[in-house]
Amino acid sequence: MRIFAILLTLISSCLVAAADFSPSARWITASQGDVDAPNTWIAFRKDVTIDRVPEEVVASISADSKYWLWINGRQVVFEGQLKRGPSPEDTYFDRVDLRPYLRKGRNEVALLLWYFGKSGFSHKSSEQSGLLFSAPQVGLVSDASWMSRIHPAYGTCGDPQPNYRLSESSLRYDGRLDLGTWQTGEVQQGFAPSRERGKAGDAPWNKLVERPIPLWKDFGVVSAKTECHPGDGADTLVVHLPYNIQLTPVITVNDPEGGHTIGIHTDHIRVSTDGEWSVRAEYITRPGKQTYESLGWMNGDWLYVTVPHGVTVSRVAYRQTGYDTEVVGGFHCDDPFFNRYWEKGMRTLYVNMRDTYFDCPERERAQWWGDGTLLMAESFYSLDTRSHGIMRKGLLELCSHQKADHTIHSPIPGIYEAELPGQMLATIGLKGMWRYYMNTGDKDLIERVYPHVCRYLSIWKLEPGGLTAERHGAWDWGDWGDNRDIRLIYAAWHYIALDGAARMADLLQHGAEARDFRQQMERLKVGFNACWNGQAYRHPSYQGATDDRVQALAVVAGLADASKYAAIKRVFEQEKWASPYMEKYVTDACFIMGEPAFGLDRCEERYGQMVNSPLYTTLFEGWGVGKDGFGGGTNNHAWSGGPLVTLCEYVMGVTPVVAGWKRFAVDPTLVRFGQASLDVPTVSGKVHFSFKQETDAVRYRLTVPEGTEALVYLPVRDLLRVKGNLPMDRRVSAASLQRPGRVPLLVPAGKYSYTVAK
Numbered sequence: 001m002r003i004f005a006i007l008l009t010l011i012s013s014c015l016v017a018a019a020d021f022s023p024s025a026r027w028i029t030a031s032q033g034d035v036d037a038p039n040t041w042i043a044f045r046k047d048v049t050i051d052r053v054p055e056e057v058v059a060s061i062s063a064d065s066k067y068w069l070w071i072n073g074r075q076v077v078f079e080g081q082l083k084r085g086p087s088p089e090d091t092y093f094d095r096v097d098l099r100p101y102l103r104k105g106r107n108e109v110a111l112l113l114w115y116f117g118k119s120g121f122s123h124k125s126s127e128q129s130g131l132l133f134s135a136p137q138v139g140l141v142s143d144a145s146w147m148s149r150i151h152p153a154y155g156t157c158g159d160p161q162p163n164y165r166l167s168e169s170s171l172r173y174d175g176r177l178d179l180g181t182w183q184t185g186e187v188q189q190g191f192a193p194s195r196e197r198g199k200a201g202d203a204p205w206n207k208l209v210e211r212p213i214p215l216w217k218d219f220g221v222v223s224a225k226t227e228c229h230p231g232d233g234a235d236t237l238v239v240h241l242p243y244n245i246q247l248t249p250v251i252t253v254n255d256p257e258g259g260h261t262i263g264i265h266t267d268h269i270r271v272s273t274d275g276e277w278s279v280r281a282e283y284i285t286r287p288g289k290q291t292y293e294s295l296g297w298m299n300g301d302w303l304y305v306t307v308p309h310g311v312t313v314s315r316v317a318y319r320q321t322g323y324d325t326e327v328v329g330g331f332h333c334d335d336p337f338f339n340r341y342w343e344k345g346m347r348t349l350y351v352n353m354r355d356t357y358f359d360c361p362e363r364e365r366a367q368w369w370g371d372g373t374l375l376m377a378e379s380f381y382s383l384d385t386r387s388h389g390i391m392r393k394g395l396l397e398l399c400s401h402q403k404a405d406h407t408i409h410s411p412i413p414g415i416y417e418a419e420l421p422g423q424m425l426a427t428i429g430l431k432g433m434w435r436y437y438m439n440t441g442d443k444d445l446i447e448r449v450y451p452h453v454c455r456y457l458s459i460w461k462l463e464p465g466g467l468t469a470e471r472h473g474a475w476d477w478g479d480w481g482d483n484r485d486i487r488l489i490y491a492a493w494h495y496i497a498l499d500g501a502a503r504m505a506d507l508l509q510h511g512a513e514a515r516d517f518r519q520q521m522e523r524l525k526v527g528f529n530a531c532w533n534g535q536a537y538r539h540p541s542y543q544g545a546t547d548d549r550v551q552a553l554a555v556v557a558g559l560a561d562a563s564k565y566a567a568i569k570r571v572f573e574q575e576k577w578a579s580p581y582m583e584k585y586v587t588d589a590c591f592i593m594g595e596p597a598f599g600l601d602r603c604e605e606r607y608g609q610m611v612n613s614p615l616y617t618t619l620f621e622g623w624g625v626g627k628d629g630f631g632g633g634t635n636n637h638a639w640s641g642g643p644l645v646t647l648c649e650y651v652m653g654v655t656p657v658v659a660g661w662k663r664f665a666v667d668p669t670l671v672r673f674g675q676a677s678l679d680v681p682t683v684s685g686k687v688h689f690s691f692k693q694e695t696d697a698v699r700y701r702l703t704v705p706e707g708t709e710a711l712v713y714l715p716v717r718d719l720l721r722v723k724g725n726l727p728m729d730r731r732v733s734a735a736s737l738q739r740p741g742r743v744p745l746l747v748p749a750g751k752y753s754y755t756v757a758k
Contacts, residue, residue, distance in 0.1 A: 020060045020093065020208065021134040021200040025141045028194035029129045033150040035195075036128055038117030039169035041154035043179065044131060044194070045187050046109045046146045050138050053102045059135035062093035062200075062208055064126050065116040065167070068295065070183045071101035071109050078218050078321065079295070083123035083167070083355045085413050086209040086393075087400040091126070093208045094215065098135055109140060110183035112151065114295070119415040120167035121366035122356060126204040130197055147191040153177040163276040165364040167414075170279045171296045175286035176258060213389040214324035216354070221250055221293075223317045224303070231306075237316055239303040243617035244268075244351050244636055245320045246361060249281065249303060250293045252315035258287035260308045266300025271363035272632035278362035285311060297321060299351055299361040299636070301617055323353035325379075325387040329686070331647050333676035337604055338647065341611045345641030348618040349378050352638040353387075356394055358411075360621065360634040366411035367394055370423035370581060373432045375638050377645040380439045384681050388440055395433060395445060399452035406455040409474070418474030425460075425493035428453045429500035440683055441660025443507065450504050454513070457501055460494055462520060466527025468494045478549075480579035480622060480630030485547035487539040488531060492553035495524050499557070528559050536571050548575040549582045555589035565593040572602065579622060579630055580607065584642025591650035596671040600651075603643050610640065652678040654689050657711060661687070666702060667713035667742065684708045695758075700724075702752040709749065713742040714756070724754025 029035045030042045061067065061080060069077040082092040115129035133142035157170035182188050200208055226237040241247070249264050265280035281294035307313050327350075331342050352358050356367035357375045372394055379387040401412045408428075409419040426432055433453070437446050461469040468491035478484045498521045505514035531537050536546045537554050551568045554560040560568065568589070578586055583606050590599025604611075610620040619640035622629030629635075649655050653667035661682035666689055677690035685705025692699045704710045711732065714722060722728060732744045 020210065021132060022136040022141045023199070024136075024143065025132055025134040026143045026199055027130040027132045027197040027202065027205065028142045028144070028146055028148070029131070029197055030148040030150050031192050031195040035150065036115070036117065039154070039156045039171070040115045040117060040129055041151040042113040042115065042129060042131075042148055043151045043182055043191070044111040044113065044146050044148045045182070045191060046140060046142075047106060047187070048109065048139050049106050050102065050104065052104055053099060054137045055099075057098040057102060057135055057137050059096045059098050059133060059140065060093055061096055061134075062091055062132040062205065063113055064091070064128065064130045064205065065123065066114040067131065068112045069096070069110070071098060072103065072107055073181075073184045074101050076101050077215060078319075079216055079297075082211055082213070083413060084126060085124055086397060087207070088124060088413070089204075090207040090209060091205040092211050093132070094211045096215075098138070098140075102138065107138075108184050116167040116169070118167055118169075121165040121364045121411050121414045121416050122358065123167040124413050124415065125167070128197060128204055130205065132200060132205075132208075134200075142194075144193050144196050146194045147187050148194045149191045151179065153179065157280060157282050160275075160277040162279050163271065163363060165366060166279065168279050168296055170281060171294055172282040172284070173292060173294065174284040175290055175292060176284065178286065178290075212393045214386055216321045217324040219320040219322075221317050221319045223315060226305075226316050234306050234308045237305040237307060237313060239305075239316055239318070241301050241303060241318070243347050244299060244301050246297050246299050246322050246351060246354065247303070247318040247320050248293055248295055248297050249305070250291065250315075250317040250319060251283065251305060251313055252289070252291045252317075253283070253285055254289045254312045254314060255285035255287060255310070257310070258285050260285045260311050262308070262311065262313070263304075263306035264294060265304055266298050267302040267304070268298070268300040268362040268636075271360075271634065274632075276363065276632070291315075293319065322350060323387070323390060325353075325383045327382050328384045329382045329679040329681040331381070331644065331652070331676065331678050333673040335673055337608075337611060338673075341607065341641075342644055342647075344611060344617060344619050345378065345638070345644045346382055348636050348638040348641055349375060349382070351618060351636055353390060356397075357390060357638075359639070360636055362636075363632055363634055364411070366414065366416070367397070368420075368423065369394070369398060369410040369427040369432070370420065371637070371639045372410075373426050373435070374581070374584065374642045374645070376432070377435060378638065378641050380435075381645060381648045381678075381680055385683055388442075388683075391436055392442065392445055395427075395436065395449060398427065399449050402452050402455065406459050407473075408452065408456050420475050420477045421471065421473040421490055422478050422493050424456065424473075425490065425497040428456060429493065429497035430503075431496065432500070434500040434503055437504075437507075438656045438659050439661070441662070443659075446504050446507055450501075450508060453497075453501050453504065457497060457517075462523055463527060465530060466523035466525070467491055467530070468524060468527070479582045481577050483544040483547055483575075483577045485537075485539055485542045485544070485550045487541065488528070488537055488547070488550040489553065491524065491528055492550065492557050492559060495521055495528070495557045495559060496553075498524070525559055528554070532564065535567050545577065546571055546575050547577060548572055548586055549578045552578070552582070552585040552589040555592050556585050562593075565595075569593060569595055569598065572598070576606065580610075580620065580637070580640035581642070583607070584646065587643045587646045588650065591646065591669060596650065596669050599646075600672050603646075607640065607643065610635075648678055648680070652676065652689055653713070654678055654680060654687060656682075660684055661705075661708055663709050663711060665711045665713065665744075667711075667739065670698065697755040697757045699755045700753070702747070702754075704747055704749045704752070706749045710747040711737060711744040712747050713739060713744050716741055716743055718756045719743060721757035722754055723757070725752055726754045
C-alpha cells in the first residue's frame with residue numbers, strides 16, 4: 001500500500017510538471033563540446049513564422065541555471081530562472097508573456113543560457129545543462145530543431161576564485177571570440193541542431209514548480225562618473241555608486257590592437273579577513289570600439305575598472321537589478337539617528353533580496369532563516385505586497401527540505417545541510433511562520449507547513465523538571481559573540497515555537513494538538529524559571545558571564561514575569577554580549593518591561609558605529625567590519641535592521657491583531673521622539689499613523705483602510721481629554737483585549753484626527 005502511495009505521488013508530480021509544457025517540448029542542450037562543465041554558456045536560436053499573433057502567448061521556460069531571452073532583437077527577459085530548487089530534487093520554471101514582442105511573419109528567438117555547473121549555499125546543481133521552452137500557440141517548443149552552440153567568448157577568471165559557497169563563477173569574456181549580432185539575422189556558422197535530454201518531469205530536473213516571485217526589476221543602464229587613478233601599466237577607473245546595489249557593469253572600450261585584459265570588480269571583492277573572495281569579471285578586448293556588459297551580477301558601493309595603458313574606456317555604466325518590489329511604507333521621526341538607521345536598514349534589506357532572502361550579497365547569497373525572520377518583519381512594514389512571495393517561497397522550501405529524521409535546516413536550497421536549532425525554532429514560531437500568517441492571512445501556507453512544524457517539534461523533548469532537554473544540532477550557533485547560555489537560548493526559542501504551533505493548531509482546528517503544545521509550554525515555563533537565581537536566568541551548567549540574550553528572550557516570550565524586570569534591566573546595563581541579530585530582542589524586552597527610553601538609548605549605543613559610519617550605506621554583520629565583526633564581518637547584513645521593527649511595533653504600537661490586518665492595534669509609546677509617522681503597506685490597504693507632541697497636547701492622525709478596523713488604545717486617565725473625531729462610544733470591554741492602564745476603542749475604516757491634552 002505504501003509503495004502504491006509513493007508511485008501515485010510520483011505520477012502526480014510528473015502530471016503537474018507536464019501540464020505546463022507541451023508534450024513535445026524537450027530539455028535541450030548544445031550537441032557539441034563539454035556542455036556540463038562549470039560556467040558554460042550556450043547560445044540558442046529558433047526562428048518561427050506565424051500567420052497572426054494570438055491574443056495570448058505565454059511561454060513556460062525552465063533553464064539550468066539562468067537565461068537571457070530576446071525576440072526580434074528586443075530583450076524580453078534579463079536573467080530568468082530561479083536557482084534550484086523548490087525541493088532538493090526539483091526545479092522552478094518561469095511564465096513569460098511573449099505577445100508584445102511577436103509580429104506577423106518571421107520571428108527570431110534567441111536565448112543565452114548560463115549553466116553554473118556547481119552547487120553552493122543557494123543552488124543545488126542538477127549536474128546537467130538544459131533548456132525547456134514551451135509556447136505551442138506559436139510553434140515555439142524546444143526540441144532538436146533549435147540551433148545551438150557553446151558561446152566561445154565566455155570563460156572563467158583565474159585565481160582567486162569565488163569562495164565555495166557561491167555557485168556563480170567569475171566571468172572572463174574574450175571579445176575576440178564574440179559572436180556579434182547572433183540574436184538576429186541568419187543563424188551563424190557554428191550553430192548545430194540541439195541535443196535532447198528528456199521531457200518535462202524527467203530527471204535530473206524532475207517536477208517543475210512555477211516561479212512564485214516576480215522577474216527582476218531592471219532599473220536600466222545608467223552612465224557613471226569616473227575618477228582615474230593612474231598606475232604602472234594600467235589605470236583604475238573608480239565609480240562611486242549611489243549606494244550598495246546589485247549591478248552588472250557595462251563598459252565601452254576602444255583598443256587599436258586588441259587582446260588586452262580589463263579587470264572589473266567592486267569594493268566587495270574581498271569578503272572576509274581570511275582570504276575569501278566574491279565574484280569579479282575580466283574582459284579581453286578585440287581591435288576597435290566595443291561595448292560589453294558582464295552578465296554575472298555583483299554588488300558594492302564602489303566599482304573599479306582596471307584599464308591597461310593603450311586602451312581607452314570612454315564610458316563606464318551599470319545596470320541595477322533586484323527583486324521587483326517598492327518601498328511604499330516607512331517610518332520617519334524628528335531624530336536624525338533613527339532616520340539614518342531606517343534609511344540604511346532599507347538599503348540593506350533590498351540588497352539582500354533576489355532568488356531568496358540572503359544574509360549577504362557577496363559571500364554566500366544564502367537563505368539563512370535566522371536572518372529571514374528579521375528580513376520578513378522589516379519587509380512587512382516597508383515593502384509592497386509583492387515582497388510576500390519571497391517569504392512564502394522560502395518557508396515552503398524550508399519544509400520541503402526537511403530530512404527523514406525530522407530536522408529542518410538552512411540555508412536552503414543548496415548543499416548546506418547542518419541544523420542550527422536556534423534559527424529553526426525561531427522560524428517555525430511566533431517570529432517566523434506565525435508573523436507571516438498574521439501579516440498576510442495566508443492560511444494555505446499554514447496548512448502546508450504545519451505538519452512539518454509538528455515533525456520538527458517532535459524531536460524536542462522536556463526534562464522531568466520541564467526545561468527543554470539538552471539537544472545539539474550540527475552547529476550549536478545560538479548567536480555570534482561570547483557568553484552564550486545555549487541551553488536557555490534554545491529553551492526560550494522552544495517556548496516561542498510551541499506558542500506558534502499552538503496557534504497554528506487552533507487555526508486548523510486541531511484542538512488536541514493545541515492543548516498538548518500548551519501543556520508543554522506550561523511545563524517548560526516551570527523548568528525555565530527554575531533557572532532564575534534571583535538576579536538573572538542562568539542554566540546551572542553555564543559558567544560564562546550572564547547572557548543578555550537569554551534575559552531578553554525570557555521577556556519577549558513571556559517566560560519572565562514583571563517581578564523580574566528590574567533585575568533584568570540591571571543585566572542589560574552591565575552585559576552586552578548579543579550580536580546585532582539578537583540585540584533586537586533586547587530592545588523589544590525593554591519596551592515590554594516599561595523601559596523604552598533605556599531601550600532606545602542602548603539601541604543607539606550598540607548600532608551607532610554602523611549607523612553613523614560615513615563609509616557604508618548598509619548595516620554590518622557584527623558591531624564592526626572585517627576583523628572587528630562576526631562571521632567574516634560583512635558590511636551588509638539586513639538582520640541588523642531588526643530594531644526598525646521595534647520602532648513600528650512598540651514606539652508607534654501598530655501591529656496586526658487579526659490575520660491580514662483586518663483588525664490592528666494602535667498603542668504608541670511616547671518616548672524620545674517629538675513627532676513620528678508610520679505608513680504600513682498591508683494586504684488590506686495602507687495604514688497611516690502619526691503623532692506630534694505640542695506644548696499642551698499630542699496630536700494624532702490615523703488612517704484605517706476600507707474593510708478593516710483598528711483597536712486604538714488610550715490611557716484611562718486621558719479619556720476625558722480626547723478631542724477629535726474618534727468614536728469614543730465604541731469602547732471594547734473584552735478582557736482579552738485589555739492592556740494595563742489602557743482602554744481600547746474599536747475604530748472603523750476612515751481617516752481620523754484627534755488630540756489628547758497633556
